[in-house]
Amino acid sequence: MPGELLDNHGRGDASWSLPSIHPEGRKFGLIALGISLIFLLLLDWDLIGWPLLALSAGVFAFFRDPERVVPQSEGAIVSPADGLVTLIAEVEPPEELQIDDGSGIAGLPAGPVTRVSIFMSVFDVHINRAPIGGVVRRLVYLPGRFLNADLDKASEENERQHIMIERADGVRIGFTQIAGLVARRIVPFVKVGDTLGVGQRVGLIRFGSRVDVYLPAGTDSKVLLGQRVIAGETVLAEIGTRKLIEGIAQ
Known part of the structure; x- marks a missing residue:
């Protein structure tokens, strides 16, 4: 049940x-x-x-x-989306999640972090979930283009919505819902100030899209390029854990 x-x-x-x-x-x-x-x-x-x-x-x-069984490990960052891991890269977090927004609450710190990009096809579940539990500190919607969500530049040019969640211990995770070629609407279920549990539903993107997750500094991905992940269940990373993981496509 x-x-x-x-x-x-x-x-x-x-x-x-x-x-x-x-x-x-x-x-x-x-x-x-x-x-x-x-x-x-x-x-x-x-x-x-x-x-x-x-x-x-x-x-x-x-x-x-569908219902999901969400890991309750203290350091786990779970996948916010179903789909295929198409990009893993060291990047600066989005400016909208870093700058002072006048709320008095700090954004993500500057400096390169690992970004994990998850592409959702029209066949995937499109309900997105919170990668960690905490308080929604930022929710920033940006209009934009509708490029193929597989492209790296989609992170900066497509219609998108940035979300930042802060845990009780101060750890902050940012992730971005990105519209794609077919997706034309990002639908949020949460607002700034809401308290979420890890794996709680936060929104959806209609008809094919992508979600980028910005891991905290000093944290590496535990999933591989080309791996399929499940929202609310697959552990993308363990906070503060760094380790090279390799795989063979077969």
């Missing part, structure tokens, strides 16, 4: 269940379903009706919102 504590000693009760559909997507699925039924039942245009019916099923699947 949702919220039940599970562990790696077999304690708890887990079972498969059909993922729920997030309310944000139900209206789109119902619209597509209604149009398909008009073509099938009223107009008897099977050639159009059946593909539209398949499309409506795809829309519902896109907005699926």
Whole structure:
């Protein structure tokens, strides 16, 4: 059942269940379903009706919102998105997460950090989750272009939304939701001042996109380029842990 504590000693009760559909997507699925039924039942245009019916099923699947078992390790930074790790690079955090915004709360410190970029295709779950638990300190939306989200420059040119969360011990993590070629809307579920648990839902990006995570200084990625990750479950890094990890594609 949702919220039940599970562990790696077999304690708890887990079972498969059909993922729920997030309310944000139900209206789109119902619209597509209604149009398909008009073509099938009223107009008897099977050639159009059946593909539209398949499309409506795809829309519902896109907005699926499965439960996740979130690691509760003190130093764990979990993935905020489902998808493929397409970029791992040493970069400066976004200026919007560094500069003094007048709130009196410090942003991310200057200096290179590891950025892990996760690309979400239209087949991935698009509900994004908090990589750590803490208070939302910044939420900065920036309009922009709709370049292919796989491109490195998408981090600076595409429509995007920066989020910074601060833990009780002062550790701050920034991550960015980035729109892509198809994605045209970033939908936030949280606001500045909200207190979140690790893995809590924070928003979604409609129809294919990317999320960048800026790890704290002195912290390396525990995932590899080309690895698939799961929002709220895959541990991207352990705070303060540095170690080279290599893998072989096979």
